[in-house]
Amino acid sequence: MNGKMVGAIIAILIIIGIAGIWYSSQSPGKNTQVNPKGAIVARMGSLNCYQYQENITTIQGNVTEHSTVEGGYSNDSYFFHGKKNGLEWWGLIEGKRLSEKVLKNGNVTHINVNLTQADLKDLTLYDPIKTGLRALGSASSVELSGSWITSNYTIYITYKGSGAIMSGTIKVLYGKDYTPEKIELTGKISNGKEILQEFSLSAKIIPSCQLPGWTQELKG
Known part of the structure; x- marks a missing residue:
């Protein structure tokens, strides 16, 4: 048998092998089926740029605050534009440098x-991709309903400079390629038996790598 024939047979076997792997992964009841949790976590971890529109409610003692934030991550920079109770702010984090404009009672700072x-961990604590990735990744079991995946979570975080525990429930709405389209997080932050904060957030995830135009002012 000449070398060309041997090469052709090897190529055919390789193709057949690949086809068999693909077929087994698509066939119901096979162990090689896609694990939705693993696929979503991998997809979230691979996002190197994104934007989000987020509603957040936090409760500390008797104080309840509602905020809206449009933020994201791109080109190694975090950005956020938030509003709450007459306060509005625009922020840009490049590396560990924060540039921020704050509007309160008509005064700009x-x-x-x-x-x-x-500080960086505190400012990005409610980034839905950053924290959602850790929360879903920590889950030992999940529930699937349509295109939603739900689980309980417990993760260790830094909160106001000290170690703390964040625990609660995460829900992720995902698309056909397992890209997150919406993330909902509820839970509490505690230190031992003391509850430091309770929170809930709902964020729409937008696939975009563009920095908003207002970041140029902060870059200057």
């Missing part, structure tokens, strides 16, 4: 500071 690692 500009802030430029270098962040510690703890």
Whole structure:
């Protein structure tokens, strides 16, 4: 048998093998079927840019606050534009440098500071992709209903410079390619037996790598 024939047979066997792997992964009841949780976590972890529109409610003691935030991540930069109770702010984090404009009672304040690692974790605590990835990844079991995946979670976080525990429920609405389209998180942040904060958030995820135009002002 000459070399060309051997090469052709090997190529055919390789193709047949690939086809068999693909077929077995598509066939019902096979162990090689896609694990939705694993696929969603992998997809969330691979997102190097995204935007979100988020509603957040936090409760600390007797104080309840409602906020709306349009934010995201792109080109190694976090950005966010938020509003709550007469307060509006625009922020850009590049590396560990925060540039922020705050509007309150008609007065504008500009802030430029270098962040510690703890500061950075606090400011990105309610990023739905960043925290949602950790929450869903920590789940030992999930429930599937249509295109929603739901699970309970417990993760260790840094909250106001100290270690704390965040626990609650996460729900993710995902598309055909397992890309998250909406993330809902509810839960509490605690330190031992003390509840430091309760929260709920709902975020629509937008596939975009563009920085908003207002970030140019903060870059300057």
